[in-house]
Amino acid sequence: MQKLYYNAESLDRGLREFEREYGMSTEDFYARYTAGEKLPIPRFDQHSWAAFRDAIDRLTDGAGVQPRPVVERVGQALICA
Amino acid sequence: MDVWEYFQTREREIEECSLHVTGSIPPFAAEEGSDDQRGMVYGRILFNGYPSTVYLSMYEEVVVRGSGITRPRYAYFLIIDGQEIGGYERHASHDPPVHRHCSGRKRHEGAPSRVISFKDAAKEAWEYVAQFAQPITGK
Numbered sequence: 188m189q190k191l192y193y194n195a196e197s198l199d200r201g202l203r204e205f206e207r208e209y210g211m212s213t214e215d216f217y218a219r220y221t222a223g224e225k226l227p228i229p230r231f232d233q234h235s236w237a238a239f240r241d242a243i244d245r246l247t248d249g250a251g252v253q254p255r256p257v258v259e260r261v262g263q264a265l266i267c268a
Numbered sequence: 269m270d271v272w273e274y275f276q277t278r279e280r281e282i283e284e285c286s287l288h289v290t291g292s293i294p295p296f297a298a299e300e301g302s303d304d305q306r307g308m309v310y311g312r313i314l315f316n317g318y319p320s321t322v323y324l325s326m327y328e329e330v331v332v333r334g335s336g337i338t339r340p341r342y343a344y345f346l347i348i349d350g351q352e353i354g355g356y357e358r359h360a361s362h363d364p365p366v367h368r369h370c371s372g373r374k375r376h377e378g379a380p381s382r383v384i385s386f387k388d389a390a391k392e393a394w395e396y397v398a399q400f401a402q403p404i405t406g407k
Contacts, residue, residue, distance in 0.1 A: 188276060194300040229352045231325040231345035238341055
């Protein structure tokens with residue numbers, strides 16, 4: 188089995204996908220989701236979106252993923268490769 | 269025990285349930301820095317003999333505890349032709365934490381549920397698929 192790994196940054200990319208798909212910020216979604224509001228979003232996606240957000244919170248001790256300059260990100264990708 | 273052992277079991281169960289994984293990226297991943305003690309299953313599982321519009325959306329958060337694995341959070345939802353038919357969820361922030369959603373009469377109504385295994389969720393999903401979905405037919 189191919190061994191894949193995730194981290195806060197890869198989960199954060201998932202958040203950006205949900206934001207694009209549903210036209211809502213993660214903060215807005217999460218506040219409404221945790222308040223029990225009925226949202227026009229498939230239940231599975233709601234669950235996953237909130238789970239990704241919670242996992243990022245846990246992995247970063249609540250700090251969230253800080254945006255980094257693209258040059259730094261590319262540099263790290265090259266090093267990892 | 270690590271999450272990869274669990275993932276291998278889950279992979280086998282997917283096959284045993286006449287299901288298969290879609291796409292080139294497997295749905296299994298471990299959390300970086302967890303020493304393979306925490307991981308996630310996230311993806312679409314297809315039903316053998318049915319088109320890709322019929323699938324089980326699957327999310328599991330898994331954590332190794334001693335010699336076993338726990339699923340503190342999971343979601344299994346059946347999708348047929350773009351419609352979320354229903355599913356099971358477990359998460360501590362919900363009330364009740366373990367519940368099901370059935371969209372037969374009303375969208376997304378929740379009802380308490382027992383903790384459900386992946387295989388039982390898949391078995392129940394198959395009942396709906398067999399009844400309501402259109403299988404791939406030969407020419």
